[in-house]
Amino acid sequence: MLMYQSINEKLASTIRRFIPDFKEEDLSFDRTGHCDLTVRTFRYKVENMESLKSAVLEESFVTNAVVKGKYLNLTIDSNYLLSLMHSSISTTGQYPDVFQDPERVSVEHTSINPTGPIHVGRVRNSIIGDSISRLLKRFGYRVTTQYFVNDSGKQMMSLYLAYDKYNSDKQPTPELLLEGYRRIYREMEGTGSETEVEEMIKKYEEGDPALINKVRKIAGVMLDDIKGDLRTIGIKIDDFTWESDFIVSGEVKTLISSLSDSIKTDGEAKYLEMKDGRKVFLTRSDGSSLYLARDIAYHMYKLSQSDWLITVLGEDHSEHGKTLTEILTTYFDLVKRLDFVFNAFVSLETGSMSTRKGNAITLKELIEKTCERSKEIITEKRGGKTSNDEIAMKIAISAIRFNILKVSASKAMVFRWEDALDFNGDSAPFIMYSYVRALNIIKKSVVSSDIENLTLSNRELEKEERALVLNMYTYPLILSEAVKNLKPEALANYAFMLSKSFNDFYEKCKVIDQEQEVTIRRLITATVYKSIIEDISSIIGIQLVKEM
RNA sequence: GGGCUUGUGGCCUAGUAUGGAUAAGGCACCGUCCUUCUAAGUCGGUGAUCGUGGGUUCAAAUCCCACCAGGCCCGCCA
Secondary structure, eight states, rough: OBBBOHHHHHHHHTTTTOOOOOOOGEEEEOOSSSSSEEOTTSSSSSOOHHHHHOOOOOOOEEEEEETTTEEEEEEEOOEEEEEEEEHHOOOOOHSSSSSOOOOOOEEEOOOOSSSSSBBBHHHOOOOOOOOHHHHHHTTTEEEEEEEEOSSSSSSHHHHHHHHIITTTTSSSOHHHHHHHHHHHHHHHHHOOOOOOHHHHHHHHHHOOOOHHHHHHHHHHHHHHHHHHHHHHTTOOOOOEEEEEHHTTHHHHHHHHHHHTTTEEEEEEEEEEEOTTSSSSSSOOTTTBHHHHHHHHHHHHHHHHHHHHHHEEEGGGHHHHHHHHHHHHHHHHHHOSSEEEEEEEOEEETTOOOOOOOOOBHHHHHHHHHHHHHHHHHHHHHTTTOOHHHHHHHHHHHHHHHHHHHOOOTEEETTEHHHHTTOSSSSSSHHHHHHHHHHHHHHOOOTTTGGGOOOOHHHHHOOOOHHHHHHHHHHHHHHHHHHHHTTTTTHHHHHHHHHHHHHHHHHOOOOTTSSSSHHHHHHHHHHHHHHHHHHHHEEEEEEOSSOOO
């Protein structure tokens, strides 16, 4: 949790001396160019705006106040804000400060069936989930990331069966498995017969240890491939749980019997009736369990070790999320916090992506092309000098993560190569480049060693400098909102806005070779910017570089 | 048919939770700025009935209702 206390809180309490029911939300940083911070008084009866103004002016950090209709427009002392941020960074190493929260949070994401390599459509879920988990860690929570591995359904059985039928004499590789998977689906579609797979599901469900071992071995090959791809873009998952574990351990059976008072039956199949009348099935009529039953068991498992569960799912699972929530709250008296984040799909201009159809753009492919493009640009910028592969890779990965994260999760995306390979404007390289500029200023400045002990004068700042300081000051608010709404994309958008603001500062306010007091102040400004960008980058997965 | 969700300049997006001042950016296009901390940058310009129609309000991109269009779901699949 953040230690930060904003000046808004202090101001609000001062204002309450005149307006007892004043709410902090009527105090906001101004984006229309009238002032720094505005007080809106529309909702309240204010007899004397002038006396409110004088009271607010008593706050040392308010340097000016102007009444404009129902608005009270304030100018804030930028030097004060800058010194707040600077002292936080020099004493604790970061702004805002943070303290460890004992609450344990579980973040489940990705959880794709290991029937093929991860593709651009799926990786959105991973990027959002990973960013949320890093965001909560930054906020002080104890976070565990989770992946639920489906090894018991039709898709997994088909993958295994295909290997067993066509390629069992060969060493299983992701490519070989994928080829067999596509082939067996074509055959099943052709013959219309799925009996072989169905029999196998039944055997699996009965807990046949030899079969489970073999299927997991095959699934493991694909899963390792997925893990490797995720690792490349900086994503690590702590805990992998296999669906079949809950079948083998008998937890699914225990769960179902614990629900026996509420369960209804259709023939031999067991289901629960939801409040809206929907029937949700837990078992088939042959007694085998269904995904919902196993996922309830999985959620119970996660609940046993966490205080707050977050599950990132594709939007096709939104009904499932609703069902789970209803079951956990009504039948298991869940009091812990349970959140689902749904992401809309990424499609191609030609339509949806599908591993089975083979028209998906894999993450590998995306990384490769983006990296190539990145190398090209570096070579171009450096005037033909050799490019640095490590820097190119970091730029590529950051660009990929940023491009996918920056769009709100609920919004459908169309993947276009031209957008993916554009490193201008609203992109990670823009932010990374601004960061390099800040580093260069700090590196080249001669007074940097004394920066810890400097005091700021009260001299008026340039417009661009003031704007940057104010924008940086709001970082903790952005961070808190992102946590509250589970919207890591807010940080991506903020990082871009802040970098744009830094670029304005960079163009207009020279740091080196100015009057010493000006140099120092601007150096501190650049240092705070550097710190915030490092902080955000570690959350949204931008891999900063020292030169570009 | 029912449910969920999205609709903002030519294209892409932010803002919608908690209504508040001339709707904020990016791409593309036209023009500007490198002997000064890296031009992957800066500044200026063109370009918006915020899907449509009603309603609530002193005030609506934001709240309510209806409609239109796209996406997703409505399985003893996962």
